[in-house]
Amino acid sequence: MDFIPYGKQFIDEADFKAVAEALASPLITTGPIAKEFEKRLCEYTGAKYSIVVSNGTAALHLASIALLSADDKVLTTPNSFLATSNAILYANAKPIFVDIEENGNINLDLCEEAIKKDPTIKAIYAVAFSGNPVDQKKLKHIRDTYNVKILEDCAHAIGSEYDGIKAGSCVNSDCTIFSFHPVKHMTTGEGGAITTNNKDIYEKIMLLRNHGMERKHDIAPWYYEMTVLGFNYRITDIQCALGISQLDKLNENIVRRRILAQRYDNVFKRHEFIKPLYTYDGNSSYHLYVVKIDFNKLKVSKIGLFNKLKEYNFGVMVHYIPINKQPYYRELGYGDEDTPNMNKYYEETISLPMYYSLSDAEQDYVIKSLFEILK
Structure with missing residues (x-):
């Protein structure tokens, strides 16, 4: 018997065909296929907006800059990949680690206790560990009662549901991130996405994804302005073609x-x-x-x-x-x-x-x- 890994991607003929067609198209960097992938992710999750990026860590980074200010205190879990809390540090904010429940997810009751003791806490980063969604009723209660920002790290959890609330719908959160690493449910090789229902968050992340550049003024065909310090976190149309094919399955x-x-x-x-x-x-x-x-x-x-x-x-x-x-x-x-x-x-x-x-x-x-x- 061949070696059995703990996880791996599944690639079929439809995936090969989608990538080959993308390679034959005039534009292979971020273009129309990326837009289509974003549209399809919105349809799948139920979120209003989706931004696809180069990897899951980039998604966390951009979401953190959009949500947090320097020195913000953020409750998060010790049971995740490093990127979850690292992204808080990238935004010059402060992670505060909260114990987990028996199922591996962050203990939201302990989060509420922490916010009661320290009302200066600004956000919760809740990880749906192993694909198991966090308690959406508790998440809604905390968000509504204490007005903290909520990021759902669903790198493990695309396709999961809690009482009919689909991962990435952002019904009870400001934004959700996904990862499309090869060991996940679907892959783009490397890749990630952010979903949100907030137009301001969407526009800010779109700007940050591409060097902070925008074309607001019709001064000349080549003219652009850098208005914020952004990053090159774009994803290619080749990867997004694979992503669409994988989403179908x-x-x-x-x-x-x-x-x-x-x-x-x-x-x-x-x-x-x-x-x-x-x-x-x-x-x-x-x-x-x-x-x-x-x-x-x-x-x-x-x-x-x-x-x-x-x-x-x-x-x-x-x-x-x-x-x-x-x-x-x-x-x-x-x-x-x-x-x-x-x-x-x-x-x-x-x-x-x-x-x-x-x-x-x-x-x-x-x-x-x-x-x-x-x-």
């Missing part, structure tokens, strides 16, 4: 991931020492499938299991090392926050293979191998 991809999640659940929910991070409920789009393992009772170390699984020719991963414990963040004074759930989560969890083309036979092999090692 997204729902099918998510259906398959949910089937795989239920197959994992049916095995692990009956096990004494291995449990799914959360039980299937039809909301998550399952970028990741995470299990909690009681290593103490099984008398095996996490690193020992991790390395042994590689010998069985499949990959697992740890998502994530607590951001606040990273050396750079420790140098900034972080690392001693009261985050017992995050600490326990990091000790106990690993991510198992989860992707569209993972076959039943491959998944059964992963499960069988895991139990074989743990015996």
Whole structure:
């Protein structure tokens, strides 16, 4: 059996054809196909505006500049990729790490307590970890009650829903970001997007995406003005052609991931020492499938299991090392926050293979191998 990674892209003939056609077009940088991709993302998520960019980190960066001012305090999670809180630092704002719930998402009740204690807190960056959407009722309550800005980091969660509220619709947030990295549900190679229902945020991010340049005055055909310090975070039409083709298959991809999640659940929910991070409920789009393992009772170390699984020719991963414990963040004074759930989560969890083309036979092999090692 070939090596089974924890995640990978799925590319078919329709994707090859879309990219080839884009390459044959007169304009291959950001152009009409990018516009079409943005339109399609709006239709899919229900948001009014969409901006596609070069990667998910660029999406976080631009959204942070649009939402935040220098020294703003922002509640965020230690359970994410580095880019989530790094983007707060890019905007010269201050991340404040809040503990997670049992399902891996930021604890919004603790966020509310923090805002009550410190009304100068300006924003919450809520990550839909592993594809599982955050509680939209709580998010709405906090936004309406305390007038804080909300960014939903849905890099893991395109296609997920909470009580009919689709990820990226921005019903209860100022903006949402997506990532189109190859291990996600859909890919543009590298790429990302921001969705919003706020015209001012949309126009600001559009300006920032392209060097802060705009053509407001009809002085000459070549004339433009740089009005703010922007960036080159454009994405190519070649990538967007792939993105549109991938978007066409997204729902099918998510259906398959949910089937795989239920197959994992049916095995692990009956096990004494291995449990799914959360039980299937039809909301998550399952970028990741995470299990909690009681290593103490099984008398095996996490690193020992991790390395042994590689010998069985499949990959697992740890998502994530607590951001606040990273050396750079420790140098900034972080690392001693009261985050017992995050600490326990990091000790106990690993991510198992989860992707569209993972076959039943491959998944059964992963499960069988895991139990074989743990015996």
